[in-house]
Amino acid sequence: ERERDERETLGVQSDSPAVMSQGAEPPQSHSKRPKDTKFRQQNLPAWKPVLTPRTVLPTFFAIGVIFLAVGGALYAASESVDEIEVSYTRCTNGAGDSCAELLSNFSNGFTNHTGQLCTCNVQFTVEDDFPDETVYLYYRLSNFFQNHRRYVKSRSDAQLRSTTETGNEDCDPLNTNDDGTSYAPCGLIANSLFNDTIQVFRCDDASCATRSPTPIAASGQGIAWKSDRDVKFQNPDNAGDLCTAPAFTGTVKPPNWPVETCELGLATPGTFNPWSPDFGSNGRGYENEDFIVWMRTAALPTFRKLYRKLAGSDLTAGTYQAEINYNYPVVSFDGTKSFVISTTSYLGGQNPFLGICYMVVGALCIAVGLVFVVLQMKKGRNLGDDRYLKWDNN
Secondary structure (H helix, E strand, O other), X not given: OHHHHHHHHOOOOOOOOOOOOOOOOOOOOOOOOOOOOOOOOOOOOOOOXXXXXXXXXXXXXXXXXXXXXXXXXXXXXXXXXXXXXXXXXXXXXXXXXEHHHHHHOHHHOEOOOOEOOEEEEEEEEEOOOOOOOEEEEEEEXXXXXXXXXXXXXXXXXXXXXXXXXXXXXXXXXXXEOOOOOXXXXXXXXXXXXXXXXXXXXXXXXXXXXXXXXXXXXXXXXOOOOHHHXXXXXXXXXXXXOHHHXXXXXXXXXXXXXXXXXXXXXXXXXXXXXXXXXXXXXXXXXXXOHHXXXXXXXXXXXXXXXXEEEEEHHHOOOEEEEEEEEEOOOOHHHXXXXXXXXXXXXXXXXXXXXXXXXXXXXXXXXXXXXXXXXXXXXXXXXXXXXXXXOOOOOO
């Protein structure tokens, strides 16, 4: 009886005729064993390559040749880019004073957002004609850590999309001013917006004693990513002028800006505006493309950002002069400033690093292959040679 009780507890029916009810089905066994198929029993046919010198050595050489070819193509594409870089960190004004030093001495009235301006002219030479295509003008900064964690998060994307008029605590310490009024836009990134202006003039002679009266045409349209322009940066809806929108009338501009936020991309007579159409800037308010380009932070401390588009046909061989309104301080953090005039290839701008990496890997593969060839010729052995087998007789 005890055995029968245990079997009933385990859910197993007795096979005794006295216990089995009339017409009941016989018990079924339950097994966790997988079905007897090749897939479930892991008996599928498999190919197991045997690595022999005859198969390994050609693989090394093939990879080496492929990487050398790809690396050579990438390097050639990078070298096909025409590029000129001109530093102006310590350029001087007409009186011979360094703009960097004047900018750091606020007692002279030179600041990065109000008061006097320091204008310097930098001369450079174009050796060969640029191709008749779009040429890009960049500004380049070094030792500027836009990738700092606190700097990167110091923004309000909801405010930039105009879904809210105020910022958030991520913008601290530039979320609100001392009166509690919100900055628009808030945050450290917006407040440090690049505000130098760069205009390129063609000189009439090699000494640049005289130059063309008007600068080379430069456009700021299309310098920002389309996804940023269409989605991430939107002005508030307003039937009248943008400056009357509640998002701008109930807020204040960042401390380092010389003009109100709604005046980005707007001519402001009597007030210096580095983001006005006079300098080729495009877009108003949050949709200003100079502002959008700056707000996309760089991953490395040395970076360049697109400033303007030029026509390559305007940059023929000769001497040129860049007129720069020097407003952005960099010497205080041991940084440098320069501008870059460059074409592009199907890979973008000039950067030989990727091509060199491919060629180095290809050369290493071929070198390793040659070493293996020498070893195989001098110390090679047959596959499956039983002379190298060891038997444990214990």
